[in-house]
Amino acid sequence: MSSLRAVRERNESAWLIPSDQRRVNAALRDSMRHYDESEEVDLVVVGCGAGGSTLMQRMARHGWKIVGFDAGPFWDPEHDWVSDEAGSHTLYWTDPRTIGGADPVPLGSNNSGRGVGGSMVHYAGYTPRFHPSDFATATNDGVGADWPFDYDALESYYELIEQELPVAGQDWPWGRPHSYPQTAHPVGGNGELFQRGAAALGIETRVGPVAISNGRFGHRPHCIYRGFCLQGCKVNAKASPLITHLPDALAHGVEIRPDTMVTRIGFDERTGRATGVHFIRESEGVERFQPARMVAVAGYSIETPRLLLNSATDRRFPDGMLNDHDLVGRYLMVQGAPQTAARFDAEVRMYKAPPPEVSSEAFYETDPTKPYKRGFSIQTVSPLPITWAEHVSAQGDWGRDLREKMSDYVHWATLGALCELLPQPDNRVTLSEEKDRFGLPVAHFAYTQCENDKQLIEAAGTAMTHILHAAGGTDAITFQRYAHLVGGARMGRTAEDGVVDGDCRAFAVPNLMITDGSVLPTQGSANPALTIMAVAARAADRLAARS
């Protein structure tokens, strides 16, 4: 297949993984390049998740000397990860953070990864594209914001990343119609019931899109449908940058410094340029400095603003780096993600097969007959026992009632919605009084829904209930939650409406970039991983073209 050859030629990651039971190429990691702290590298990247890893892999291919920092471990899926919910807590960012506002958003396992591979290590694996409308909601709907570029500017990067992950799914009719490099996976009980209920109501569904390889891909094996996607894929079937971009980056001279917390960005008040990063290795506890010609921050929507705010300087940036217009930390978004479940006399056993199976984007766009703007998507989700207990106990059950309802687990099917909650200036990260173990102020995240948000969440719960009832389910219950993070250091056309420009370059410091989900001005009703990678891949191309 020539397209597979083309993928391998630009990103060999899947072929650099051992083809046997070992999940890590030990030789590649052992022979990793190490840069001296007296040497100015071309680029340091803070955070080895979706955005940071994509940027590193691309720039390493241009011959750049790069060091990537991550606060967490450089994972070995076979030894570090387990097929167990409670045992997977190390995958999440569990350093302290405080939450507030009228509708506080829980963090940790809900939306925050830690370690090389980032949150994609524990995301479900859904990788839908944004719709063209997502790039101009202010113009089209009078809500949200316009991006500095449109869908067309990102489309070719979507295609590249979909091939590199790779993504499996049926031909996609929504947004800009497109197809996927791999055919759709077979579905389990949960997906089957979603399809049945939606079909009965005339709502279109499609299988996918998931970044879980359907068939062997390079040396990565086929999915075994064990259902623990959110606990890290021990199989190496589900895509995360740990296996999709970092092996190739290592082979092209990137150094990864895991278990290392970047404490602040170095800055020269005289030149107005970033000079590198200050960091503390977990094992040492002393602050060191890595000089670099360019710095890219990719710590995601909580840690990126926190690092910028913690990098205030005496003269140029007294209120936090890049914070000239009080934008750092603001317009942080989460998706309203109610989950509705219903009971079937048949056994559904939703834990079998990956939680991400079937989606519908039939409600994605603004419906002029509704009182609210924008929309939501619906997807299968398949909570494992601990998460399911959270659903059941949220209905008010405890003690014997809880145990009894939990014993009914195999009979329940669950759908989840992603509602496009709007970006608002007061939904933001600030620094808390509380300090972490390095003595750094932790992030405080305030969140309050607006009226449009509440209407969307309500409508999504109703739609899911109808679908499950149409499939023959009874006793529907809805559990309110949030999913994903984007925004907090958004891109804009000017310094007055963005921290960075469309190429992810900071307006206020010429050699500082932000290449993660925090630059997104809107979020659509799509899971953000693919778009974060595509935006970073585009930023890398633009950077290479300028250099």
Next chain:
Amino acid sequence: MSAGGRRGDAWQHRFPGFSVVGQSQHWDEATRKVVLARLEPPKPITSLPEEVRPAGVALVAQLVAVDADFAFALLSSIDARLAANETDGWHYDDMPIDHDAWKRSLAGLDEDATRSTGHPFAELTEDEQHEMLECLRTSSAHSWHGMPPARIWNLWTRYVCTAYYAHPSAWDEMGFPGPAYPRGYKNRGVDAREPFEVADRQPHMDPTVSSAP
């Protein structure tokens, strides 16, 4: 540790002969180590102060309907998390850090129980404990011992459900096979089972109906 709970409840026997641990030879080594450790005798409680431990055991026993021995084991695993500051990665800004919230809320249970009955929480009858907890769960008060009652309930149920539903005996009770690597699943779809899964023998026992008040 064996499963706690009052015997004779039909819902505890929906999957006859199903044993998650009986399949542990099919698990990978890293997972086996983590899961089987939960069957070991509980470690001593070190982080929560001695005076609040009886209330802690009684609270856990109530929240997931287990006996005192099992409740102690669950509290011990919660205590280990609190000692290591292994939180969920956030706390509400109107709440203290998780460790302090646990300590204060358990002391609060004893204080309330003592004020109304002259006895600490652990010495109340099960019905009295149940009533006190249900009052707290449904309370619309802004503050209970300096903390919002809804937040306390959320903290307790998060930690206790995580501890209980991490235990293989809880999975036996719900027909969930637990760890699934490297074996995976072959028979997916409605009413499809693997050879090692056991059919629910009471598929029509809908608890949302049977236990409705």
